Amino acid sequence: MIGMLSVYNALELGSIYGIAAIGVYLTFRIIDFPDLTVNSSFTSGAAVMAVMLSNSCNFYLSIITAGAVGAASGAVTAMLNTMLNIQSLLAGIISMIGLYSINMRIMGKPNVVMSSQEVSHYLYNFTPYIIAFLVCYLLYRFFHIRNRAWYEGFW
Template sequence: MMVAFFGAIETGIIYALMALGVYLSFRVLDFPDLTVDGSFVTGAAVAAMFIVNGQPPLAATILGMAAGFLAGCITGLLHTKGKINPLLSGILMMIALYSINLRIMGGQSNVPLLNESTLFTSITGLWNGFGISQPVNQFLSTIGITNPSIIIFALILTLVIKFLTDYFLKTEIGLALRATGDNKRMIRSLSANTDGLIILGIGLSNALVALSGALVAQHGGFADAGMGIGMIIIGLASVIIGEALFGTKSIARITLAVIGGAVIYRIVVSLALRVDFLETGDMKLITAVIVIGALITPKVLESRREKRRRLRKKAELSEAAAAEEGRNQNAST
């Protein structure tokens, strides 16, 4: 049970990078980008092929991230320069990437990495080289953490990306990017290049998605052409859950909420799959139920709070009216 729990946390932290990318496109730019399902696989495919061909895992991961950035920029160009609807731009790029990803993987639908050196095997080897690693591993294994180096590395990397995202969104370009998502006409009237900002924003979004895909491929030991199906829903679920549970008062809080939402989503899915009548094939159904719950629950809670506020105000008005009536009766006597 605890092994599955910490495994879900580990996976959730890696997928949080994808959720941060979805947050940039959907929340910051207000751009419904469906490229995510394709660029996730692009990052995995590029990283896997470079690793299989003997390239360093770090360089392969960075190249996978760059490929995702390029895919996002093309989506942005289709929308801004081609004047194609943003939703349709993402769909077209997602469809194109399916064939491109197969080409990248040499026509194979699956590229195994089990016998290759990856970022995670390198980190594990480095960790095991420390004298303290053996007793620490033995202690942590008693609570369900089988490989602490992976979860520590994933957490550090995700937090670094989170802080870089926070910093970027507070820079002049980042503020212009946020303003473009809020009111494109207003920021254009201030002579800002909104087309360039949209292209940059969608590119960065898909770069994070591709980075997540590259890490997931190395963590799981394979890159698969179908591994990106439903990624946009998982990313949105993470964003919605995080915002509902942790709030949206500041950029730093929102990005942390997105990471928390990705971890909670994975934990919920892991727990749901342990129910006897649910199977792995039900994962999409579970995701849909989680998203529906995350969307409806805040509205139901807000409706109840509003109802309580109205009842409280009505009670206060009744008390005030009763007190006024009592004063009038005393004055008449």
């Protein structure tokens, strides 16, 4: 049982960090926009999801809301860069610092403790991890196609 739990935790962390690595790769290499917002937008999403799950909200609704909060933090960085003409790296740092305070405000305290019953209820729900793996795989395949049309050899 402990071995299966370790495998599950490894898949969980790999899925999460895989999406984060793709986000950093996209901003630094493809878009050429050094953005540090991803450091705090992941934490904002986690804070929103932890608060929603501890208040007995729907699991899938909390995932969608956490993604929307992450997208909103990226949009704030983009607006700082485009509308206020702040350099891209500095706009990301400003957003990262601002999100630290917002994360504390979302949680209301430094740490949200979830009961073991709440954690075990969502522990063996593999659907989000399958979706995360598919997103990572599709983005990997999409960005590693070179010198040919995007539809040739996609699969």
